[in-house]
Amino acid sequence: MLKKLLFVSILFSGLSLVLVACGSSTASTSSTANTANISGPQIHMGKNTFTQASIAIKKxxxxxxxxxxxxxxxxxxxxWENDTAKPAREPGAPAVKDIKVEGNTITKLGPFTTAGTFKLYCPLHHNMNLTVIVQ
Known part of the structure; x- marks a missing residue:
């Protein structure tokens, strides 16, 4: 019985390490929303909206x-257009595909290396849109 318990513990530890090691090249997340040490542009999300509809950032x-x-x-x-989700990526936009943002976290998107206007949205929340204007 002790061997089985030890085996299960080691198995779960290994799986936890694998999950932590997996990540995305277009986003990084920290566990708490402490914005005191963040430099650069930031946008906040509320319950089902971005707190502002657009943001201008530098190339x-x-x-x-x-x-x-x-x-x-x-x-x-x-x-979201006319109450319909429209997944699309503008030329030059960084690939942002299904980046999960759990509650009270910080996620970095980008870098945005091309000037232009880029649309991001939350497919889970009706009409939750963000326009990123890169200058």
Whole structure:
């Protein structure tokens, strides 16, 4: 019985390490929304909206997304249009595909290396759109 318990503990420890090691090249997440040490542009998310509809950033910058609630969000390239989710990626936009943002976390998107206007949205929350203007 002790051997089985030890085996299960080692198995779960190994799985935990694998999950922590997996990540995305377009986003990084920290566990708490402490924005005191964040430099650069940031946008906040509420329960089911971005706190502002658009943000202007400089070419080459990354965008920090801060979740201020415990709600789960997903960020992806695209927009809500006429009550319909429209996944799409503009030329030059960084690939943002189904980045999960759990409650009270900080996620970096980018860098945005091309000037232009790029649409991001949360497919989970109706009409939750963000326009990123890169200058």
């Amino acid at each position: 080459g910058e990354s965008l920090t997304v801060v979740s201020d609630t415990s709600n789960q969000h997903v960020i992806a390239n695209g927009t």
